[in-house]
Amino acid sequence: MIEAGHLYGIGVGPGDPELITLKALRLLQNAPVVAYPVSFGKSLARSIVANYLPENQIEIPMPFPFKIDESAQPFYDKAAEELAKHLSAGQDVVVLCEGDPFFYGTFMYLFTRLSEQFVTEVVPGVSSVMASASALGVPLTYRNDAFMVLSAILPAQELSQKLAVADAAVIIKLGKHFTKVYEVLKQLGLAERAKFIERATMHNQRIVPLSEVAPDTVPYFSLIMIPSQWESE
């Protein structure tokens, strides 16, 4: 009987290929099979590690719908089925994950479907949340700050209520929700402190003042950071 392969969900970091960990790189380069999510025909995760991929590795693009809703189920089912074939045949499979696999990712949907049947290991990665603070050159949290990550998709009132209890926050997945979020920040008196960044650490990273952002052109991979207002000693 063939021993089943291992499943690895590896964080490849926020965009800069050099922000992958040694462990993720080692597993990636030793696996016979690599799988990655694809949206609108492109895979950001694959593009990050493109220069590290060994020859003759089997690639499994996994088309996932961009919006995560009920209809995504069949896509995850299908991808899990395909990975299971390779794992059952004794091949290790590495799944590429932008940022960190368990932090607002899609890997958990494969994890849920496969981790009971196959030995599974998750390798954490650098999140775009931390990478944005570094890229902006602004410390994010001090000492005993209460820190919050919010999705821009939430209604304005909910964003307000939650931001009210945080000392520092990051609002992710901006896209078409930019104007709503900006209004909330102005009402809370946070607009001055807030910083905007698109595609942190990627080759096309862009930092502009909040007041100069064109709301129609804000990509999904952009965020607003509200750094702690603690004064550094």
Place this chain on the structure above:
Amino acid sequence: MIEAGHLYGIGVGPGDPELITLKALRLLQNAPVVAYPVSFGKSLARSIVANYLPENQIEIPMPFPFKIDESAQPFYDKAAEELAKHLSAGQDVVVLCEGDPFFYGTFMYLFTRLSEQFVTEVVPGVSSVMASASALGVPLTYRNDAFMVLSAILPAQELSQKLAVADAAVIIKLGKHFTKVYEVLKQLGLAERAKFIERATMHNQRIVPLSEVAPDTVPYFSLIMIPSQWESE
């Protein structure tokens, strides 16, 4: 005139030496000077990268008080002064930071003191927050979850109020505050869902059920994770 050296604050990750990024490792190995925080005579950050340090690198241990309060100022002043000497002499200086430099770190205190005078770059790292979720094998946040990081030092009532608006949370810096936090979680009905981990990804990592934790032995580097209750599809 000598061109001044560059200052790099590099995240070395949560503990496993393999969870350093390629970029942090490159900068570390090319710098003539490396500095690191020391508490109680030990440097966790240095121990993580001990096997990567090149020969003949100048080492600057920076003794910082364990508790970050007003009295820490002179320690940061003194460390900044020493780093400035090397930078002014044209030597690049790498400062080691556990986890991520701008996320509950001490690097910001050096950043504030030196970044106006010297070219400074911050390299993000894998946070123990994400590393804990991977080590526990439990997805942390899904979709549009509101996620919160709280310090266990906060009073019980404040912890309660803030946890009430979060879908998922991590409570860091447990130490002697374990019992207080556990009581709060029980009152909120979150104790069943919560997971405990000590020293995630370090060689002495320890995972035990919350109900089996001995409150007197909980280290500072331990946390409680309250994962999202979203069902995976």
